[in-house]
Amino acid sequence: MNQFRVAQPYFPPTTNHVAKAAPQSATGNGSTFQQYLTESLGQTVKGKPLTFSQHAVNRLRDRGITLEAPQIERLETAVQKAASKGAKESLILMDNVAYVVSIVNRKIITAVDDGSMRDNVFTNIDSAIFV
Numbered sequence: 001m002n003q004f005r006v007a008q009p010y011f012p013p014t015t016n017h018v019a020k021a022a023p024q025s026a027t028g029n030g031s032t033f034q035q036y037l038t039e040s041l042g043q044t045v046k047g048k049p050l051t052f053s054q055h056a057v058n059r060l061r062d063r064g065i066t067l068e069a070p071q072i073e074r075l076e077t078a079v080q081k082a083a084s085k086g087a088k089e090s091l092i093l094m095d096n097v098a099y100v101v102s103i104v105n106r107k108i109i110t111a112v113d114d115g116s117m118r119d120n121v122f123t124n125i126d127s128a129i130f131v
Helices: 033-047 054-062 069-084
Strands: 089-094 097-102 107-113 127-130
Touching: 054 107, 069 089, 069 097, 069 127
Parallel strands: 089 127
Antiparallel strands: 089 097, 097 107
């Protein structure tokens, strides 16, 4: 008689022979890659000057809104605060003027004075800053 042998199923060993790698630092100074990336992006945003879209320039001119150096500095500070919180598009209210700002691009998109703010709806923003 022919006897058939049933093969035993193969199960891999239960112990894991692959050692898990320890988290590597990005710069060799103990910081993780995520920290390095966040710091690098933050430095890029901080180092880039605040700019105005052509639309914002037109609105500022049409509405007679002027910005002096101290006001630009306040806007810069507001943009940095918004960036540190992860904001992407913000409404910054300063001196009775509303500025819609792309935080990622560091660009003022538009400006609306208090006389023109009535009945306006601001869309596509994820944060508001009162300066």
